[in-house]
Amino acid sequence: MKSKSLIQMDILGLIQANILTPVVLFFLLGIVAARIKSDLKIPEAISEFLPIYLLAAIGLHGGLEMRNTGFTNMLIPMLTAIGLSLVFTLNHYQILRRLGKFNIFDSYALASTYGAVGAVTFSVGLSFLKNQGITSEGYLTAVLAVLEPVSFILAIFLTNLAVAKQIKSKKQSISNDLDADKKILGMVGQNKTNLSEVLRESITGKAIIILLGSIIIGYAIGDNGFESISIVFDDLFTGAIAIFLLEMGIIAGQRLDDIKKVGVFLVIFSILIPTFNGIVGVLVATALGLSMGGSVMFGLLMASASFIAAPAVLRHAIPQAKPSLYITSALGVTFPYNIIILLPIMFSISSFVHNIDGPINLFNYFGINLI
Amino acid sequence: MKLFDVKLLTVTCEILAQKAVLEILHKHGITGYTSYEVDGDGSKGIRGQGLKNEKNIKIEIISTEEKLKDVAEELMRSLFSDFAIILYFSDVQVIRSEKFI
Numbered sequence: 001m002k003s004k005s006l007i008q009m010d011i012l013g014l015i016q017a018n019i020l021t022p023v024v025l026f027f028l029l030g031i032v033a034a035r036i037k038s039d040l041k042i043p044e045a046i047s048e049f050l051p052i053y054l055l056a057a058i059g060l061h062g063g064l065e066m067r068n069t070g071f072t073n074m075l076i077p078m079l080t081a082i083g084l085s086l087v088f089t090l091n092h093y094q095i096l097r098r099l100g101k102f103n104i105f106d107s108y109a110l111a112s113t114y115g116a117v118g119a120v121t122f123s124v125g126l127s128f129l130k131n132q133g134i135t136s137e138g139y140l141t142a143v144l145a146v147l148e149p150v151s152f153i154l155a156i157f158l159t160n161l162a163v164a165k166q167i168k169s170k171k172q173s174i175s176n177d178l179d180a181d182k183k184i185l186g187m188v189g190q191n192k193t194n195l196s197e198v199l200r201e202s203i204t205g206k207a208i209i210i211l212l213g214s215i216i217i218g219y220a221i222g223d224n225g226f227e228s229i230s231i232v233f234d235d236l237f238t239g240a241i242a243i244f245l246l247e248m249g250i251i252a253g254q255r256l257d258d259i260k261k262v263g264v265f266l267v268i269f270s271i272l273i274p275t276f277n278g279i280v281g282v283l284v285a286t287a288l289g290l291s292m293g294g295s296v297m298f299g300l301l302m303a304s305a306s307f308i309a310a311p312a313v314l315r316h317a318i319p320q321a322k323p324s325l326y327i328t329s330a331l332g333v334t335f336p337y338n339i340i341i342l343l344p345i346m347f348s349i350s351s352f353v354h355n356i357d358g359p360i361n362l363f364n365y366f367g368i369n370l371i
Numbered sequence: 372m373k374l375f376d377v378k379l380l381t382v383t384c385e386i387l388a389q390k391a392v393l394e395i396l397h398k399h400g401i402t403g404y405t406s407y408e409v410d411g412d413g414s415k416g417i418r419g420q421g422l423k424n425e426k427n428i429k430i431e432i433i434s435t436e437e438k439l440k441d442v443a444e445e446l447m448r449s450l451f452s453d454f455a456i457i458l459y460f461s462d463v464q465v466i467r468s469e470k471f472i
Contacts, residue, residue: 044423251422308422311424315385315387315424316390319388319450319454320452320453
């Protein structure tokens with residue numbers, strides 16, 4: 001009982017300490033600036049450049065780590081991540097559709113937004129671990145790249161299926177009308193998104209290209225080659241995240257009013273689902289033998305929601321879904337919650353299950369000794 | 372100098388609908404257009420601030436009235452319900468009519 005309360009205290013302490021990091025403070029500054037309607041704005045070119053920079057930096061980092069530690073053992077974590085992502089997406093859909101009473105399109109769009117991964121969240125996680133002086137498996141960056149399209153493809157496939165079914169049943173009810181038949185066939189063509197097209201687009205999309213490309217480059221150049229560019233891709237990394245989070249804070253702040261519109265159910269969903277997925281992720285990763293830091297990153301992959309890639313993919317593939325729902329909940333609720341509160345929670349859980357002489361066990365040790 | 376009467380169709384829509392619009396243009400054999408990023412305000416709220424995905428785009432197409440009406444009809448049918456989009460026609464005169472058929 002006593003040790004439990006100590007863990008809780010420690011989580012709270014870690015959350016408190018996490019808020020006082022530059023990355024989170026800049027995010028909060030952005031929110032404040034947006035709320036008081038300041039004209040503070042990050043130049044457009046920079047806010048477009050920073051995601052590319054962050055992906056390149058985490059890609060290089062991953063590639064270097066993979067060169068040092070090898071990637072033969074990455075297959076099982078990767079397949080597990082894909083499996084979990086698919087299961088979570090289906091689970092989200094059931095919750096949204098049955099409990100949330102959202103329509104099919106919104107349910108699938110939201111389900112895949114939360115099944116997908118957030119590269120920005122991943123970057124923040126890496127800088128959080130860096131701050132704590134803890135490393136993680138480099139191949140998780142490759143898992144990030146592979147996971148990116150998985151959940152979207154599932155959701156789009158199922159949406160197509162549902163649309164085709166609906167049209168078929170409509171068609172049967174008016175099958176003797178030839179004109180209507182033709183019209184419906186036209187509708188099928190319009191509403192069905194070509195899956196191979198989605199797949200091709202997500203694989204050739206800028207995020208995957210820069211991420212996979214940087215992993216390969218990092219792997220190829222090794223530590224010696226990296227030395228010449230480390231001032232840009234290593235030393236500046238946390239600072240760049242801080243600036244990018246200022247921008248994210250401004251955008252999230254502008255969307256805060258919309259949160260009222262998405263409804264209480266979705267707000268609760270956007271907090272409980274990442275918590276559940278993240279903790280399951282940490283535990284599964286620990287069971288698979290990932291390191292303490294790696295388990296946190298694995299949990300973060302499962303917890304994060306996509307808010308940059310998702311709108312670009314979903315707006316085209318499931319245009320019927322309301323973007324205000326999935327962007328607002330992912331960026332306005334889940335992202336801040338993930339980086340401020342959930343990250344320290346997962347960190348504490350991971351260090352607890354890994355039995356590392358982290359702050360928690362230190363406290364426990366003293367606690368037991370004092371009694 | 373002889374001027375030829377043709378129509379200008381202007382489509383303002385969210386940037387993520389651009390691809391769908393261009394596909395429709397292509398389908399109707401329209402080979403040229405001009406587009407630029409814009410921002411603005413309307414029934415879908417202020418657009419064009421923050422993320423690039425939230426921007427609007429303005430696409431201008433010059434062609435014959437007949438062809439553009441077909442295009443507009445398809446845009447209306449497939450995009451009006453799901454996207455922030457407006458479109459309008461105007462009369463314009465061009466010098467080389469063969470470019471816009």
